Every structure is written in structure tokens, then in C-alpha cells.
Amino acid sequence: MADQLSDEILGSARLEIDGPGVTGQPMSFRIVYTAGAAGVDDRGAVRVSWRAQAGLGHPQFEDPSAPGYLAVRTVSEGSVRPVSRFNERGHRRPFVPAVTVHTDDGGLWPGDRLELTFGDTSAGSPGIRAPVTVVHAFEFQVSVDCKGAQEFLDLDGFLTFPVVAGPAVRLAAIAPSDVRAGEPFALRARFEDVWGNPTDVPGASLQVAMSDRDPVLGTAAGAGPVIPIENLTLEAPGVVRLQVTDQTSGLRATSNPIRVAAELPDQRRWWGDLHGQSGETVGTNPSSDYFHFARHLACADFTCHQGNDFQITDAFWARLRREVEAIHEDGEFVCFHGYEWSGNTEVGGDRNVIFRGIPEADDISRSGHWLIEDRRPLDRERDALNVEELYARLRGRDDVMLLPHVGGRRAELRWIDPKLEPVVEVHSAHGTSEWFLRQALASGARVGFLAGSDDHMGRPGATLANANEMPVNGGLACIRATELTRDGIWEGLHSRHCHGTSGARILVDTQIAGARMGADAEAHGNVSVDARANGTAPIIEMAVYRDGEPVYRWTPAGDPLHVLVAWTGNLRIARGRKQTWDGELTVHGARLNRVEPFAFDHPEEGLTGADGHSVRWTSETAGDYDGVLMDLAAASDATIEFCAEPLTVTQELQGIEDGPIFFAAAGLGAHLRLQALPRDGGPLDTQVTWTDAAPPAGVHAYHVRVLQLDGHMAWSSPTYVDIAED
Template sequence: MRSEFSSFFFYSRFAPIRPDISWDIVPGRIQHMETVSPRLLRPSVPFEIHTHAEDSWGNVNRDQANLSFRLRILNEESEIVLQRDVSCPSQGWTNTIFSDLQLAGDGDYTIQTFLLAKDADYKVQNAVVAKDSRAVVSKVSHITVSSDLAVPKILFGDLHVHSDDTVGTESSTYNFTYGREIAGLDVLGYTANDFQITKARWDVTVELIKSLNEPGKFVIFPGTEWCGNSAAGGDHNIVFLADPATHAPEFPFDRHGNVARSFEWSEDGPQDLVPGTWPLDEVYCTYAHDTENNLLIPHVGGRRCNLAWHHPKLERLLEISSAWGHFEWLIRDAVKRGWKLGVSANSDEHRGRCGGGVPGTAVFGTRGGLTGIVAPQLDRENVASSLRARHTFATTGQRLVGLLSMADGSGVQGDEVQVQSSQKVELDYHFLGEQGFSSIEAFDGSGLIWSRNFWSESKEPATILRITWGGARLYDRYREAIWNGKITVSENSTVQWFAPFGGFENNREDRVTRKDNHSLSFLSKTSGDLDGVNIHLKDGKLPSTITVTGSLGGYVKVGDALAGNPHKAQPTFSISASLEEALVSNGKHIEIKGGADLFVRIEAIPDIALPRRVQSRAVFQSGQEGAQSIYFVGREWNGTKVVTSPIFINHV
């Protein structure tokens, strides 16, 4: 990976440097494997499994000799139904793609991948794992085959990928190749910051997109990011859905020759800022004549979108998760306003790791998201139609699935349906995860209207103390919340061991430390996501009281970084719970003033295996009047989640 700092960088203070400074980023030693596959598909549909090795920072390893990959797929009886071995290339990425795979029968399958050393003296950072003595690292994931699926397979896309054409890292060729071969994306949306891209670079990249787009394999859409500030409408991606070979995107000029960018300011452009299409109303005017081929996606990045602006025919999806953070509050806002917007989640990738890559630093606080797409075929026309139909779901970067449909077959997520006001609304839901779902919830404009808590549904006694905290300090840029806290349990119980989760899984700088037999300290950062720790007590004896205290700060933009930046609305927090309070469903929690969904929660949970697959029906009482938008959220125990697009119900 090559990192470059150009003469102009829109997001901060700058000084001209000639020539540009660049250096190579070299991966560390192999730490773990990542494996990517479809999560849900029909029987006998061909598919691929992508796997690669990473260092502890999420960089793909490269130039590793004497290694090979092994794939095993096991059925529900733990029988091996497929096994393959492939040599690892000694040059380039440490990865492989297992292609032309098929599974004939319905069921839930387990995928095992191994990176094997041909040389017994191969030295790695990890201890040997798995049954094979030559295994360097391994990975377990899951895939489900279902004859009931209405499409060949569920597709995954990242519709928001930057490159060094503008403020990203690495070339467009590198980013597209990474998305196709490492991230295993079905769909990728190239995104040029409209103020910075030159016409020459835009034209070259559009030609590259034409050459790499491969129906049935890999679909790429060209697009731009309209970079208006929130007072003018806020960030919006413009995805050009039509084939650029036959329908040239209207950028950087529209069909009348008018400027089609927010403004122009770059090292290759005019010395002074040149105004363009501004505010957001002007963008609507530019593309409203062809709504079928132009998709606008409001999102929260450097400049939070403002949902006071809305064009129902152009704006069909909303980006609710990216490397900037998790923004579940945004879909709540849209539904409350009555806007009929589906959901997407993308990387907004600036660092050359699209398709759910690990967090960066500072303003990029979470793993990039993924958009699930329910489309009948993997080609530009069908994917574009499904995106505009809002047949989507959003994940926090993992291959999770969330499907929602009317029980009578009259519609699926994203559709508009009519229901007699005297009739109940019956919705079928189907969720597939990796770590196990702790809850499934349903929301409409009034808030939470239905839920299942799988810890509460269990009859097993609580034996684990679970502490979680999260949210963001701001709705806008520099939203990172920095938590510095202490967990104390009463002396009638003893901490035996603990397991951090959430952001701790991706950020090695965050930490939980045991202070003594009755207390832990933690330091972590959240950007709308959650962090947490499961505490296991000696002999399973839960404490009579639990206290969590600490301070809350944020990103230091100006001033002494070592002095910190206290959260002005509430710089400290404290919550104490009795065992009885911790044992109730969802435990006890506090909301912290200011910010976006800042919270701390204490709960006691049983030590059980949570379901990776949840499929059932939810029934909502009759008597509603007018419009109602219902969407579902599946939350895994470790903080990963999947959100469906709403079904838009008109009660008549």
C-alpha cells in the first residue's frame, strides 16, 4: 500500500509541498485470516470464497513463500462435503479465490479455511491452531442454502469508494482490484469528491470502469460525492446507474453544459475556489429529468446530510453506517419525517480497504459497512433496479443478512403496500449472522414497537456480567467519543476472567485492564458503535452491586492533544446497579447528555449459544391509520448488526 500526501487536502489545514511525499506501508506478521463468501444462496448456484491473511492492523499480507490455503465446507452433521487446496502465490497479496463452488442441498453449512505452512520451521506470530499441525491461522464462517430464496444469491456491495483521484489512498485500479479480489464484493460504487476530481482523471476512471465491469461477476458504478455543507443539504453521493458506454454520466457538466459539481478547488484546478451547483436544490434540478438512471444517497461523513431536503424520486437510499461511524439515528429521523428511504451501508473508504475494511484512526472510527442487495441477476440493469426499489439491507461490515416480507406475499423490504386498517400486519423476517443474535427489533416512526431478546428467552440462569457503552459525541465530524472508565463489583464476587468485544476486536490501541479481584479499567473510542466487556466471575457468583464510572472526551482538533477534549455536555458518567436491576431484560442503563445515542449499560446474561439464524413471523395489531414504515434490526451480541429497509405500509 502506498500513502501519499498531496499539496491540497480539503479536510484540514495545509501547506504546499513539492513534490508529493509518499512511502510504502509494509504489513506486519500474519495475525489472522479473513474469509468472504455469500451468506445466503439457492441450491446449486455457483459461488466463490475469497480468503486472505492480514496483520494485526488489517493490512493484507504479501510476498509470503511456502504457504497454501485449504478450504473445507461441512454440513450440519459436521461431515466434510467439499475440500480444496490451493498454493499461495509467493509474490503479491497472500490470498486466494476458491471458485466454481456449488452446494446442492438446503441447510446451514460451516466454512473452514486454513493457511498452511509447507515448511515445518515457518515462523509466525501465532501459535499453531486447528487440528492440522501445519496451520498458521484459520477462520470459521457460515453459509446457508435455501430453496425458498427468491433470487440466486444475496449480493453485497460497497457503493462509496474513494481513490487517489481525489482524497483517497491508492489508485482506482488498486481499489477496484481490492474490492473484487480481497473484499469479494459483487457491486462497487466508485466515488469521486466532486470538488477535486479533474475532468481528465474522471474520464480515465470511467473508461477503467467500463473495462472492469463484468456482468455475472463484478458490477461497478461510476459516481461522485456532492460535498455541500449541512446548511446547504449536506453530503450526498450521486450514483450513475446507467451503462457509461451508452449513457455518459452528467459530470462534470450536465447535458446543457452547466457545471455539475458543488465547487472546484484542487491542486490541478483554479487557484481560487470556483462555485458550482449549490445548494442541494440545484443538484435535484440537474438530475431530476432522469431519475431512473441517477441515484442520490444522503449520508453522514465530513458534512452531515440534512434531511430537511428530500427528493423522493432521486433519493431512494440512505447510508446509515460507514468508516465514519454508525448512524442508526439517521433512519429513525427519515422514518419519523415520513420519507420513504431504504438503507445502505458503505465504507466511504479513503484508505484503500473497501468492502468492510477495519477502522483507521481519528475521524474513521469503525469498520466500513456493506449494502446487501436482493437482485435477480448480477448485472448493472438488475442491480440498479433493485437499488432504486430499496430491496436492500445494511450491515456494519460483516456478511450478515436481514430479509423482511409481508406474510401474504404482497411485498418485501422497500416496497409500498396497502393493508386494510381492520387487518393485522403480519411480517416474516429472516436473519443470518456469524456471532449469534442477542436481539431482533422492529421500529416505526414512533420508535421501538416489537422485540425479541434471546438471553431473556433462555431458561438458563445468568452467570456473566455484561457491561457496554457507546454512541458518538457529535452528529458531525470529530464525533469520536473517548471513554476512560472503571468497572467495580462488590466484594461478594471475584473477577476470574474477562473478554472485551465490539470495537476492541478491530482497534488494538483500545484496552481493558484488570486492576484487582474486583475491578477493571477500560480505555476505548466509539463513533456510534458500542464497546463492551463480558466479565466471568469465580464460581459463577454474580455481585450484589456493580458500578461503572469514568470520564468522556473527544477528538482534539485545536490545542494540546495530550490535554484532551472533555465532552462539554457531560464530561463524567456514573451508573450503579443492583443484581436485581442487572438481571431484568436489557439490564439497567443511563443516557449521557449531548451527542448521539451515548449510553452505558449493565446487565447479567446467561452463558448460552445464541442463534446465527432467526426466521419467524411478527404480528402487529390492527387499528393503524395512514402511513407506517416498519424496519427491523438484528443485533449480534458483539455489537455487529444488520438493518433492513422499511416496508412502507398504507393503512386504508
């Protein structure tokens, strides 16, 4: 932990803190700046900045009794008055959020002090929220504008403190999706704190069984955060979900669905996350930790590092290539080489660049050198200022592919090359972007769908939402491959034999016009759709889409007194997509017997109050659903009144059991969903057979979307059906 910085001219800074932060818990600490030999001029300033991605709470100066209060004090014999402000984008990347304290009515003399107490508790504030992810060294940069010239010079080095995981509040059980009957396999159990960080449970004692009533199949002991339970066997073919219980903490979990068969399928289902970056660019913790987390804590089968190109130095590129080779192991864990080409949206937008094999030192074509120390100009023979130049560098190669995505700097799909870009990303921790899928399909390109995390918090493959930069859980990609090797995963991805989820290991299979997921097919007249899903929670919808629009919707038969009220939307397609839905629902003509939260993303969202007739909440969406599940007392003429900024509406509930009711709201894809659900939530396993009886002639993309009772979703890659004219 670095607690002291010093510069003779600019001054010095120190950090005063009692122990490490605990993820997401209130804390208090003080940064003390002492003016150097130059002093700080009247209307000069001192700035403290940090990385946004780890989720330190936002400071505020108005209410000393509220969370996040930041007290600023000067120790000076002069008349200086500090004027403080917080700006979410107040400094240079990656230290973007910043508190700037301007001097007014005098400056700081050499030796004067400026004290900033983050989370000052002296007037009743509980403190400031600690970063929500584990960080080895959470860094503060201290910068000084001694002359009031709007030119900030950084003190050399950083003030740092560690952030550790909180106590375990839940258990996750991760199993392979495909198992041969009678053949041993391993299940891995992961303990998590309230923000989803892997954490220890000393003396954990795990048991695995088919159910509470069945014999124990296996046991394991340890401290975590991940404990393997090995040599498990399942004898009977079918879909199985195993129950895992920790005898020490009392925590329980149900595994993802396991398909048990007499023989393994030709193409097994492998899970991973191809999209994220580490602290050397704009993420958290070192790249070596990134790879370790993906393999050993997220329990992924494959991953890739995607640092922004304009931050990747030649030395870091060389180190990344060594680290990738060190973690990669055919048959156990696949790690691809890659980087994020980060051209501005207006010249193409973000594309993940993924290599099939080992790239050369000059195989990185940067969009710029903005945050590389030498800031040398573009190498016109090697770099690519726009996506057309990138295409030109890569066309003709069969060992590289691009993955357009939304992220922050969204890809512009007026440029898309399906030979280089076989898939696009529907979901990441930035949000769910179904509008992006529709753009891809409208381009005429034949592309598959998958998801990733775009992790910036050091948790690839198991990224959970934070309250600042990443509003939803990170996604996962499921790729069908003959073997767990680079070649196997590559071929599955390149053939569009893949689907994406919002983070749950939901199994989805489709046969459309007789062809498998991602394939090209032909049809004369009718198009048959056969879709199967095995969920990690009850399935409340399977919808068939043609060219990005729903044409058939299956939902389970619902109880009109057990009603889901859910909302979704993005504010816009550019950055700042989060849409605020803070609001209230009132029931007229009936009584609320019980309300439960639906799919809120992190501990600072959720229900804020309820009584027999109303319920209130705090909510932000980014294309995902949030909502309320209600149990109503019997009433034939009940109505609900929904009130939030994007939509106010009153609706009778009579007939709601006939199917979901939707109301469009202000925002991108924003709507309200009312749906009667079964008392048991719905089936875990669902198969839908449907025929599109009269589709128009031409090539059409058919895909399936699954929605679960926990809000998680899955998207199949489209099957492209060429329908002949009659």
C-alpha cells in the same frame, strides 16, 4: 520512493528512513530541511504535512519516552530557537495534519538545517506508529514561510516511503449468500494483518469442511492474500457456514452464512460497497487500485467511486470513466460510475451521485472548484452550488440516483427527494448514524436503508477502523437482484430491496404486513412482523422499529452470571463525533472470574487492566458498541459500579436475566446496556414473529435491527404500512 526535494530559493528537504513502514508498527524516520537562498526569517516557519486517512500516529513533543515523540533540532551558527507544534488540521486538504516549526530568536541562514526525527527512540520512545493501511507511497509535503508572512509555499513534489502489510493474524472466508444445491461454487479466503490489511502467507495450504468432524470438501494452495477455493458443492438445503483452515499458519475462519436451496431465489443477495474514494482526492492509493481492491481483495460483487466533486478535474473524471468500464463485467462484478456532490451541510450536504450507465463528460455537476487547479468559477449551466440546483439538474432523468449520507460533511435532510434518493446510509467507517435514519423517516420520505464504508484508506468493501479518522469498520450493502448486472443491482436498490450492515455479511429477511423488505403495504388494525436473520456471530438482539423507535425487542434467554456491559453513542452530529468512554467497572458482592473484550474497533482500544473485582479500558465510540463481557462468581446481591466520562452509575444485577437494562448517557444516542447472555453466546440463526396489535392509523415505517455478539449490526430497509382507521 522520493527522498529528495529541492528548490533554489525555498530550500531542499530529504527523507532518511531504513526500509518501508509496516502497518501500525512503531517506526522512526527523519526529515531534514536545508534553507535555500532566501533563508527563513525570524518568526518564519517550515511545515511538514501529510494525509490523515492512512493513520500515521500523532506526533508529540512532551515525553521523549512515549510513543510518537518528535525531536526537532537546528544546525546553525546563529541563535535560532525552534518552536514546534502539531495540528490535526494544520494545512491544506488533502495534506491536513501538520507539524509546523517556527523560528524564534533568529532565523535560518542559507544552508542551515532543521532536522525533524519522527519517532525518535534515543530516550526510550518505541517510535511513531506507521500508517495502518498499505500505501504505495505515503507522502509528505514540505512547505516554507520564508518571510514570516503566514504564506506557505510548497516545495515541488513529495517525500515518500512505502507502507507494507504486517504478518497474517487472522483469516476471513467469503462465500456467496445463495447457492443451488449440488451446483459448484467458489469460496475465497483472505489473510489479514492486525489492522485488517490483506497480506500474504507463503505456502498457505487451505482446507474447507462443514466442521472439524466432517470430510474435507475442497483444498487450495497459494501465497495469498486472497486464495479461491473452487468447485465446492453443498447437497442438502439449509443454512451452512463452512470452516476454513490454513495448515501452514494454523489460522482458521468460519464463512458467512450460505443459504442452500434446491433452486436459487428469484432475487439473489449481492454484496458491495458504493461509497469510497482514492488518493486523487482525499483517499489513499490510485483509483485503479481502489477498483482492484474492491473486486479482487474485498471480494465484493459491486462498487462505485465517490470522489469529492471539488477535487475531480476533467482529466481525472475522464480517467475514472475509463477505469470503471475496464473493471466492470456483467455477471462477475458490477462497477457504477459516480462522484460525491460535496455541497456544505448548510446548502444540502453530501450526496453520492450514482449513474445507471455511462455518463458524459459534462455529467458532473460540482458544488465548487476549491481544489481544482484552475479554480474556475461555477459553471451556472452545469454546476450546482446547493442541493436544490442539483435536484433541478437531475429531475426527469431515470439513469441517476443520489444517496444522502453522514460521512464528514453530513447531508441535511430537510432536503430529500425520494424519487432521486430512494435510500439513505445508516453506517460507514465514520460511524453508525441511527439518528440519521430517524431524520429521514421524520421527513415523510419513503426511503430504504443501506451501509457503505466511505473508504479513504484504499480498502473499499473491507475497510477496518483506524485510530484517527475512521473509528469503526466500514459497512456493506446487501442488495437483492435478479442478476449481477448494472440494471439488476440498480433495480434492487431503487426498489429498496436492500439492507445494510456494519461490515459483516449478516442475512436479514422481513415480511411485514405480508409485504417484502422495502415494499409498500396496507393493513387494517394489526400489523404482522416476520423477521429472520442468519448471523456471522451469535445474535443477541433482534428489535422491531416503528418510525425509528423500538416497539419490540427479542433477546435470547441469558445466564445472570454471564453479563454484557456495553456502551455506545456519538458526541454530536457534526464532525468530531467520536465519544470517549475511557473508564472502569467495579463489581461489588461478587467476583470476576473472567472478562473478555466486546466489539472494540482497533488495536489501540480495549481492556487495559483487570483483577477479581474491576476492569479498565480505553474506548471511543461513534454510534457503535464497545464493551466488556463478564463471568461472575455466584452472588445474589451483586452490584456493578460503572464510571466513564459520559455516565457514572451503580446498578444491582438481580433480575438482569429478565431483559436488557439501559441507562441514558451524555451524548447523541449515548447509553449503557447491561444484558445477561447465554453461555454459548446465543443462536446464529433467529426468527422473530410478532404482531403490532394496535398501531395508530396512517403510514408507518417498520424495520428490523440485528445485533451480534461481536458488536456487528444489520438494518433492514423499512416496509411502509398504510394502516386504515377502524
